[in-house]
Amino acid sequence: MVLLSALLIGLVFGAGIAVSGMANPAKVLNFFDIAGAWDPSLAFVMGGALAVALPGYRLVLRRPAPVLALRFHLPERRDIDPALVGGSALFGLGWGLSGFCPGGAIPAIGLIHPEPVLFSATMAAGIAIVKTGQRVRRRCT
Template identity: 55%
Template sequence: MQRLTALLAGLVFGAGVTVSGMVNPLKVQNFLDLIGAWDPTLLLVMGGALAVTLAGYAFVLQKPKPLFTEDFQLPSTSTIDARLICGAVIFGIGWGMTGFCPGPAIASLAFGLLPSFVFVATMALGMIAVRLLTRVSRQMADG
């Protein structure tokens, strides 16, 4: 049941970003173009998503436990460190340059466009590289 729920949530998310036009990288790039062809629709989509998320968390976290698992998977730290800042900077640069962020990029694969496949492939390679580098740096630190 947990996997079915995850699949349904993913399908709803994919449909939402598709209907809102957020799978189109030009929407994001035009949002970031403040002195050119500025498009505020991303702001409206983000605001709507934030409102739904806040309401959802307020409702769900009143429950003693989730429906399909033993406990809530919430962040265990609120520390802002160099790793978080570097990741956010890399994410922001990539998002601004390509107009893609991970969720909408994966949803855009359904359209079969080459830029979507290139972005998702390079994103996957980047994730693998970070895991390998993290593993190597931890091994070096442990001696």
Template identity: 90%
Template structure:
């Protein structure tokens, strides 16, 4: 049931990304091109997501536990460290250079174009490198 739920949520998310045009990196890059062909539609997509997510989270978090899990898995750390700042900078740099973020790239794989496939493969490689580095760091400490 958990996998089916995850599949359905992923399909709804992917459909939203596709319908909003966010699978097209040109729309995202045009959002960042303030001095040129600026396209504000990304701001409207983000605003619409916030309008849905904020009350949704407020409603769901009133429950003692999720429907399909024993407990909520929420971030426990709230500090801002070098890893968070560096990771955020890399995420923004990659998004600005490629026009893809993970939420837009994964549904765009279905367009059968090399760019989202390459982006997703390099993203996965980066995640693997961080995990390997964290494992090596733990062994050295």
């Protein structure tokens, strides 16, 4: 049941990304191009996502536990550290330079274009490098 619900949620998310245009890097880059060919439509996509997510979280978190798990898995840390700031900056730079974020690139792989495949491969390599660095740092301390 957990895998089926994950598949359905992924399909809905991918369809939303595709319908909204967030899998199209040109549309994303035009959203960031405020001084040029600015396309504000993604602001409405983000606003719509917030309009659904905020009340949804409030309703769901009132429950004692999720439907398909024993407990909620929420972030425990609330501090802002250099890793968070650096990761956020890298995410923003990557999104602004390529027009892809992970949520838009992964569904775009299905379009069989090289750009989302290359983006996803380099993203996976970056994640692997960071994870390896974290393991090495833990062993050294």
